[in-house]
Amino acid sequence: MSEKKTDRRDFLFTATYAVGAVGVAATIWPMIDQMNPDASVKALASTEVDVSSVNPGKTITVLWRGKPVFIRRRTQDEIAEAKSVSLQDLKHPEKDEDRAKNPEWLVMLGVCTHLGCVPLDQKGDYNGWFCPCHGSHYDISGRIRKGPAPTNMEIPKYEFVNANTIKIG
Amino acid sequence: MSDHQYTPKSKFGKWFNDRLPLLTLANHLTDYPTPKNLNYWWTFGGILTFCLITQIVTGLVLAMHYIAHADMAFDSVEHIMRDVNYGWLIRYIHANGASMFFLAVYIHIFRSLFYGSYKAPREIIWIIGIIIYLLMMAAAFMGYVLPWGQMSFWGATVITNLFSAIPLVGEGIVTWLWGGYSVDNPTLTRFFTLHYLIPFLILGLVVLHIWALHVPGNNNPVGIDIQKPSKDTVPFHPYIVIKDGFALLMFIIVFAFFVFYTPNILGHADNYIEANPLVTPAHIVPEWYLLPFYAILRSVPDKLLGVIAMLSAIFILAALPWLDTSKIRSAVFRPLYRQFYWILVADVLILGYVGAMPAEGLYLLIARVATAYYFLHFLVVLPILGFKEKTLPIPLSITEPILGGSPNLAAAKNKESLDIK
Numbered sequence: 001m002s003e004k005k006t007d008r009r010d011f012l013f014t015a016t017y018a019v020g021a022v023g024v025a026a027t028i029w030p031m032i033d034q035m036n037p038d039a040s041v042k043a044l045a046s047t048e049v050d051v052s053s054v055n056p057g058k059t060i061t062v063l064w065r066g067k068p069v070f071i072r073r074r075t076q077d078e079i080a081e082a083k084s085v086s087l088q089d090l091k092h093p094e095k096d097e098d099r100a101k102n103p104e105w106l107v108m109l110g111v112c113t114h115l116g117c118v119p120l121d122q123k124g125d126y127n128g129w130f131c132p133c134h135g136s137h138y139d140i141s142g143r144i145r146k147g148p149a150p151t152n153m154e155i156p157k158y159e160f161v162n163a164n165t166i167k168i169g
Numbered sequence: 170m171s172d173h174q175y176t177p178k179s180k181f182g183k184w185f186n187d188r189l190p191l192l193t194l195a196n197h198l199t200d201y202p203t204p205k206n207l208n209y210w211w212t213f214g215g216i217l218t219f220c221l222i223t224q225i226v227t228g229l230v231l232a233m234h235y236i237a238h239a240d241m242a243f244d245s246v247e248h249i250m251r252d253v254n255y256g257w258l259i260r261y262i263h264a265n266g267a268s269m270f271f272l273a274v275y276i277h278i279f280r281s282l283f284y285g286s287y288k289a290p291r292e293i294i295w296i297i298g299i300i301i302y303l304l305m306m307a308a309a310f311m312g313y314v315l316p317w318g319q320m321s322f323w324g325a326t327v328i329t330n331l332f333s334a335i336p337l338v339g340e341g342i343v344t345w346l347w348g349g350y351s352v353d354n355p356t357l358t359r360f361f362t363l364h365y366l367i368p369f370l371i372l373g374l375v376v377l378h379i380w381a382l383h384v385p386g387n388n389n390p391v392g393i394d395i396q397k398p399s400k401d402t403v404p405f406h407p408y409i410v411i412k413d414g415f416a417l418l419m420f421i422i423v424f425a426f427f428v429f430y431t432p433n434i435l436g437h438a439d440n441y442i443e444a445n446p447l448v449t450p451a452h453i454v455p456e457w458y459l460l461p462f463y464a465i466l467r468s469v470p471d472k473l474l475g476v477i478a479m480l481s482a483i484f485i486l487a488a489l490p491w492l493d494t495s496k497i498r499s500a501v502f503r504p505l506y507r508q509f510y511w512i513l514v515a516d517v518l519i520l521g522y523v524g525a526m527p528a529e530g531l532y533l534l535i536a537r538v539a540t541a542y543y544f545l546h547f548l549v550v551l552p553i554l555g556f557k558e559k560t561l562p563i564p565l566s567i568t569e570p571i572l573g574g575s576p577n578l579a580a581a582k583n584k585e586s587l588d589i590k
Contacts, residue, residue, distance in 0.1 A: 035359065037347075038348065041348070061447055068446065115328075115333075115472075116326040117327065118449040131449075132452060148471065148472055
């Protein structure tokens, strides 16, 4: 095999391909990115909820970014139960204190972490939530205890604006 | 296939054909030599073409009345059902047509599995077929989302969430697919666009599927190559055209039965409730044709592994030509494979059944056993069988068994040589 010399033409070819590739990528990116959430979707980022009418032992469901958010006012028994669980028994170990800063109020995304269904309230083997789609059981802190879901139900960013109002997002 | 050169009779035909050889193509398609022993299981290719055309034509008409918007989609479908002239008929044909399409494609696939149609030299036909099947599933899934009922919404949520199982980028991909933080209007409009596009992609692949078929020619029930075209084949027209046409008529009777007598039996009542992002229906089930894969998904307790198992169950089919090590194509001459074949059929039916049942207790156990067997069949049974199985003697030609050829090979050989004289 004869040694091939790199000449001017090879350089021009490589340079042309490189510029072409960058150009194609720059053209494709807007086509891909247009599918990401648009400005109007992003604008609906936060929601305020009045929780004054929620009694202990009741859950309300509100819509935030198109997804349900569970707001449960837990009873003293439920709080005690949630705190008593040993972290070793959990698939996704999280303390109840870290999930509910104010232990009376549990605010979490009502979306099963398996495939996104809305779990049913006060159902399942752990008196928390049960997802009817593929059988995931959550406890009263929204932690996964049994079934295919990989993680606990997500806690969104939220804060108490005043004693009766929660701002989600 | 036909080697003879074709010349159109008319002067204009010749002039045209010299510039664009469409008449040569038409002549090839009519004269295309077809094994004369093809049985009715070979009529489903034509039936599937009919299904595709039916879906495209009815879909085109539905798109004239449908509104792809989260606030209006559900109402526009009811408008089609109640107000549009014959809208009920067109929509029921389209909705049941999807089921009929899958019914036919499953028969077509299992035909290939029985007669070994995926083996050399037909691997490319088979792989194109699997791609068509995948696109069919994508089109059917997105089409089911369009009426924006409860099953539409939650089916879309569950299926798109499958991508969230991918490590690191999964959540980002799901948000990208949705165009938001949940299934919503942007999701609906893009699904409508893709649902409109995919049938035409399928149409293109069907052309490639048939093109690839016409290179080696059809497989046949005895699974051996054509020895003498003049004796073993008949021209496609009129012989196969008439046979396909008759089978198509029978198929349309079944089709019409569903459309006119039980148009909703294959659907779910929940889809007549408008989509509600706050309430998941108590029992989510996909359409019947996706149930076996759904059962596989649910039988694995881990999210990522469940998704991998489900996708593998489909993609493993593409590797089938190399997993099946037997040189004999037709199950007619493979006594052991024949038994495993029917066990696989039963296994898939069982998976379909448990896929429709709640994922708990005995159903879950059955789903796990059936899932394990499904993979065992392709990954263990088929590769080993090719080496261990004692196959039956195959006939010398397609014609021999039809003419009552003697099982004595020597005698048959003798007869063949007499025929040649």
